[in-house]
Amino acid sequence: MSTLETSDSVTALAAQVEALAAQVRSLSSRLEAAESHAPSNRLTLLVLSGDFDKLMVAFMVANGAAAMGTDVSMFFTFWGLCALRKDRQFKGKTVSEKVLSAMLPSGPDAAATSCFNMAGMGPAFFRSVMKQRNVESLPGLMESAQAMGVKMIACQTSMEIMGIRTEELIDGIEFGGLGVYLGDALDSRTAFLI
Amino acid sequence: MSTLETSDSVTALAAQVEALAAQVRSLSSRLEAAESHAPSNRLTLLVLSGDFDKLMVAFMVANGAAAMGTDVSMFFTFWGLCALRKDRQFKGKTVSEKVLSAMLPSGPDAAATSCFNMAGMGPAFFRSVMKQRNVESLPGLMESAQAMGVKMIACQTSMEIMGIRTEELIDGIEFGGLGVYLGDALDSRTAFLI
Amino acid sequence: MSTLETSDSVTALAAQVEALAAQVRSLSSRLEAAESHAPSNRLTLLVLSGDFDKLMVAFMVANGAAAMGTDVSMFFTFWGLCALRKDRQFKGKTVSEKVLSAMLPSGPDAAATSCFNMAGMGPAFFRSVMKQRNVESLPGLMESAQAMGVKMIACQTSMEIMGIRTEELIDGIEFGGLGVYLGDALDSRTAFLI
Numbered sequence: 001m002s003t004l005e006t007s008d009s010v011t012a013l014a015a016q017v018e019a020l021a022a023q024v025r026s027l028s029s030r031l032e033a034a035e036s037h038a039p040s041n042r043l044t045l046l047v048l049s050g051d052f053d054k055l056m057v058a059f060m061v062a063n064g065a066a067a068m069g070t071d072v073s074m075f076f077t078f079w080g081l082c083a084l085r086k087d088r089q090f091k092g093k094t095v096s097e098k099v100l101s102a103m104l105p106s107g108p109d110a111a112a113t114s115c116f117n118m119a120g121m122g123p124a125f126f127r128s129v130m131k132q133r134n135v136e137s138l139p140g141l142m143e144s145a146q147a148m149g150v151k152m153i154a155c156q157t158s159m160e161i162m163g164i165r166t167e168e169l170i171d172g173i174e175f176g177g178l179g180v181y182l183g184d185a186l187d188s189r190t191a192f193l194i
Numbered sequence: 195m196s197t198l199e200t201s202d203s204v205t206a207l208a209a210q211v212e213a214l215a216a217q218v219r220s221l222s223s224r225l226e227a228a229e230s231h232a233p234s235n236r237l238t239l240l241v242l243s244g245d246f247d248k249l250m251v252a253f254m255v256a257n258g259a260a261a262m263g264t265d266v267s268m269f270f271t272f273w274g275l276c277a278l279r280k281d282r283q284f285k286g287k288t289v290s291e292k293v294l295s296a297m298l299p300s301g302p303d304a305a306a307t308s309c310f311n312m313a314g315m316g317p318a319f320f321r322s323v324m325k326q327r328n329v330e331s332l333p334g335l336m337e338s339a340q341a342m343g344v345k346m347i348a349c350q351t352s353m354e355i356m357g358i359r360t361e362e363l364i365d366g367i368e369f370g371g372l373g374v375y376l377g378d379a380l381d382s383r384t385a386f387l388i
Numbered sequence: 389m390s391t392l393e394t395s396d397s398v399t400a401l402a403a404q405v406e407a408l409a410a411q412v413r414s415l416s417s418r419l420e421a422a423e424s425h426a427p428s429n430r431l432t433l434l435v436l437s438g439d440f441d442k443l444m445v446a447f448m449v450a451n452g453a454a455a456m457g458t459d460v461s462m463f464f465t466f467w468g469l470c471a472l473r474k475d476r477q478f479k480g481k482t483v484s485e486k487v488l489s490a491m492l493p494s495g496p497d498a499a500a501t502s503c504f505n506m507a508g509m510g511p512a513f514f515r516s517v518m519k520q521r522n523v524e525s526l527p528g529l530m531e532s533a534q535a536m537g538v539k540m541i542a543c544q545t546s547m548e549i550m551g552i553r554t555e556e557l558i559d560g561i562e563f564g565g566l567g568v569y570l571g572d573a574l575d576s577r578t579a580f581l582i
Contacts, residue, residue, distance in 0.1 A: 003197055003391055009204045010397045016211050017404050023218050024411050030225055031418055037232060038425060039383070043574065046386070048251055053466050057436055057581075060545075064570045078247050135549060157254075161329060182258045186237065186383045189427070189574045192434070192581040193251075193386040197391055203398045210405050217412050224419055231426060233577070240580070242445055272441050351448075355523060372452045380431065380458060380577045387445075387580040 042071040042188040046181065049194055050079030052138065058194050059141035066148040070189070074145075075181035077155035080194075081162065083142070084154055084169045146172050153181060236265040236382040240375065243388055244273030246332065252388050253335035260342040264383070268339075269375035271349035275356065277336070278348055278363045340366050347375060430459040430576040434569065437582055438467030440526065446582050447529035454536040458577070462533075463569035465543035469550065471530070472542055472557045534560050541569060 043065040047058050062072045076084055131137070136144065145152070152173040159165070159175070166175065185191040237259040241252050256266045270278055325331070330338065339346070346367040353359075353369075360369065379385040431453040435446050450460045464472055519525070524532065533540070540561040547553075547563070554563065573579040 003394070006197070006201045006204055007394045009208065010394055010401065013204065013207055013211060013401055014397065016215070017401055017408065020211065020214055020218060020408055021404070023222070024408060024415065027218065027221055027225060027415055028411070030229070031415060031422070034225070034228055034232060034422055035418070037235075038422060041425075043570075046251075046255075048248065048388075054436065057434075057465060060566055061434075061570065064566045065574070068567070068570060068574070070574060077251060135545060157329060178254055178258045179262070182237075182255065182262060186259070186262070186264060188384070190576070190579045191384045191386065192579065193388055194436075194581055200391070200395045200398055203402065207398065207401055207405060210409070214405065214408055214412060217416070221412065221415055221419060224423070228419070228422055228426060231429075240445075240449075242442065242582075271445060351523060372448055373456070376431075376449065376452045376456060380453070380456070382578070385578045385580065387582055 039189050040071065040187050041069070042073065042184065044181065044185045044188045044191045045072070045074045046185070046191070046193040047074055047076045047080035047083070048078050050082040054194050055080075055083050056138055056141065058192075059138065059145055061192065062145050062150050063141060063148060065190075066145065066150050072145075072148075072150040073153065073181065073184045073188075074150060075153045075155060075176075075178070075184075077158045077178070078162070081154060081158055081164055081169075083138075084152065084173060085164070086168065086170045142170075155181075233383050234265065234381050235263070236267065236378065238375065238379045238382045238385045239266070239268045240379070240385070240387040241268055241270045241274035241277070242272050244276040248388050249274075249277050250332055250335065252386075253332065253339055255386065256339050256344050257335060257342060259384075260339065260344050266339075266342075266344040267347065267375065267378045267382075268344060269347045269349060269370075269372070269378075271352045271372070272356070275348060275352055275358055275363075277332075278346065278367060279358070280362065280364045336364075349375075427577050428459065428575050429457070430461065430572065432569065432573045432576045432579045433460070433462045434573070434579070434581040435462055435464045435468035435471070436466050438470040442582050443468075443471050444526055444529065446580075447526065447533055449580065450533050450538050451529060451536060453578075454533065454538050460533075460536075460538040461541065461569065461572045461576075462538060463541045463543060463564075463566070463572075465546045465566070466550070469542060469546055469552055469557075471526075472540065472561060473552070474556065474558045530558075543569075 043061070045058050045062060047055070049055070049058075058074065062074055066072045153176045154164075154169055154173055156175050156177055237255070239252050239256060241249070243249070243252075252268065256268055260266045347370045348358075348363055348367055350369050350371055431449070433446050433450060435443070437443070437446075446462065450462055454460045541564045542552075542557055542561055544563050544565055
């Protein structure tokens, strides 16, 4: 190349490099946007049901995902809350709250199956078969979930509607509104409603 | 640098710049593909149930997500359709359509709870407690959903199976097949079936 | 440009190009990470229910998604397993397994509806209406699903709990644990639990 040609090439190259730099900046901000929209490595469960079999599946899914290194959040609302109860309290409740307290099952051992409940025989039957098969029990699954760091959130609106108090629920859970859960759900890889 | 060295450097740089430009083009098309596969900021609900409590949760989830700026589509199929009914019509229906029309609950105020329905007492009980707690009623939640632009789609196949006519359903809804809904669901951040 | 200026420009350009190359390498690995975390074009269904209407919806969703070119996996657990049964077997079973075998519905034609079952009249009613409307029957939907390559997996833990043997289930299905399913679900665009 002549000195003049070289000088021209350098000018042209500088323009190309500048254009490339602009493209790289634009790619970088597009990638940043894509990264910020990507869901977290999280699975969420909205637990609406208080049925024994559905609670079993909910905790089997939660524990399975947690064992695979996935963050898990469970949000318990309406009948699902009953799984988190440790005992019934009647003191200081209104009449309608007392009625609900007496009627709603208290804790995982009181949950009925969604099919073949047969006045409580269903869960008893399943519990005995599961014991024979070395399948973990529902309270056992719940303990494992807590030990593996599965986040359990009790729905505050449902607690108010059903007249359930904080001290009636098991320890180690959080309390929150549906909005908090939805934020988690929209940011999760997989979200189930059960 | 000597003039010769400079000229060589420029040639080498030009090759590097060309290689970089090719890499940037390839990154750009890979990023485009990733962007086109990324889900929209959307939540979808497939509403199969006509239970009062499940409909409450469905609309609480829909409204909560809409309030967070998320697009929401709800697809109502089978029993879920009953929530969208405004009145029963019998004229011009076949016998089996009339039987279904008479049996299926009509509108959100007729929905039964999935637990403790007690011949309709369950929903009445919940409605009174929710009023005390200032929780919005089911028809109120449905109105809010429509006001916030939540898209409600009635499943045409279910309407045909259950003999439900367009004019029996509330205003402001769309009609479509499962395929349309599935397209939305596959393109959404979160999809629930209730 | 003077020869000296040209030489300086080339040195500066070379530095810019090197910096750009580093940025492109970093973008490329960030993009690779984003691509590897992106879900597959897959829809998964965890089928817990054995209700006729829910099974209908599960297979309508599965077939609709498969027809749109989406990979579909269905995982059948608890009551959902009953849809996959072809016949009851009692030989070599324990008493509790025999009781469950006799009680659980066998195959899609024995499934009850979740509402208005009316001692089996519900599904019969729906089947007759669906036939009139040219909606595919549940066994027909299951056959179509298999023909379109929908992967059906029977939950081995549920099979053990419920005493269901491999040979009691229809052909062409796979057997696996919840972990396999969860891997698919976390890697899917959409996951439903029904």
